[in-house]
Amino acid sequence: KTRSAFQYMAGLRRALLVTPKVGHQCSVTWRTRQTAHRLQHRTCAATTKTELPQSVLSAGKPIRWDFVKCQPVFDKYIEFNFTEEDKKRFVGERAKFREDGRLLNVPPPTETAGEMDWEETYKALITIARLDDRISGGFQTQIYSRLEEKDLMARFGISLLEGKTLEKPLHNTKAVPREGAYFNMLQQTYWLALHVWLVHSKQHMIQENEGLFGSAICALITRRVFEWSWLIVRLWLKQEDVPAMSIGTELEHFMEYVFGFCAALDEAFLQEAPEGSAKAVRVQDNELKEGQVGLVPCVKEVLWTNVFFGACARDHQHLEELAVYLIRQRIALEALPRTAFLTGRMTWADFPLKGQ
Secondary structure, X not given: OOOOHHHHOHHHHHHXXXXXXXXXXXXXXXXXXXOHHHHHHHHHHHHHOOOOOHHHOOOOOOEEEEEEOOOOOOOOOOOOOOOHHHHHHHHHHHHHXXXXXXXXXXXXXXXXXXXXXXXXXXXXXXXXXXXXXXXXXXXXXXHHHHHOXXXXXXXXOOOOOOOOOOOOOOOOOOOOXXXXXXXXXXXXXXXXXXXXXXXXXXXXXXXXXXXXHHHHHHHHHHHHHHHHHHHHHHHHHXXXXXXXXXXXXXHHHHHXXXXXXXXXXXXXXXXXXXXXXHHHOOOXXXXXXXXXXXXHHHHHHHHHHHOOOOOOOOOOHHHHHHHHHHHHHHHHHHHOOHHHHHXXXXXXXXXXXXXX
16 A cells, blocks of 8 residues: 555655764654756846746745755655744644634535445456446546646636647757746646645555555556656656757656655655644644644645745735645545545635635
8 A cells, every 4th residue: 555655756765865963863854955056057047037927026946945854764754953042932823723623614425425335346357357437537627727727826826838739840840938938837837736645645545555456446546646746847847848858857857846845745744734634724732742843834834835936925916825735635635435536526615705
């Protein structure tokens, strides 16, 4: 069974920095490193382009994560090193979002609990046997539908790169990526990865209690959805006129960014919502356990560091709205019945404006 984002990204192990630590205590921690030496030629263009979203107009840079490993078995353990200033700010954030009705009143799923019927079981069997894929297409359709919601993406300061196609002339030597395209594409990749992670997180919750049949379906969902998402990113790179010889390298860079993002989200919900996200958003300050800072503040920090490159203000509207959106979707998926998910009958929760 897959335990976390680490297992389904096993192909990226070569991208990890493996360093043994001295002593008997072994753990996997993370630390950030700026990537100016690899992004220098892009950073200048991306941060001086005036039409970029306000959240990216600063000296902030994308961050890749170094993972330090010293255990015989590669396991998931991430430390959030919040400062005292962060913790003081989190007090106000917890109070603010505790009153947000969009987190307190998430509509229950319309699907009812039950077992698979014979037709659904047949589709699952032929999918597991690799004779056909009758399951993952539904998840891909749901995820891609969010890439077409331009008005929704605009509420988070995210926009898709448009104006170019995959149809290229035979000798396309003068075509180059547009100014600022790297940062915009990375941000839209995070938007794609956010929804892929939501699907994976639900799969992981179900798989923990599944037998062989259900576990095989869960493993297939994660693998197929992630493979599909990297194909989408590869096509984006080609569409943006990234040289063919560089597409593989750039794709690997994007995988490293997304890998750290998924791992951070895994740990945020594991640490702050062990009994479910719906309960976690209602937790009072005196109910927090040791090491907890609150679900919304923790998720906000993950989004601020990754999706917004640490470049916008901590109270920026785009950041706060995206944090509420992510947690609202997670709450809805946690309530979705097992069979409805395994058969691909999932839908996204709506996202009303604040105060509605």
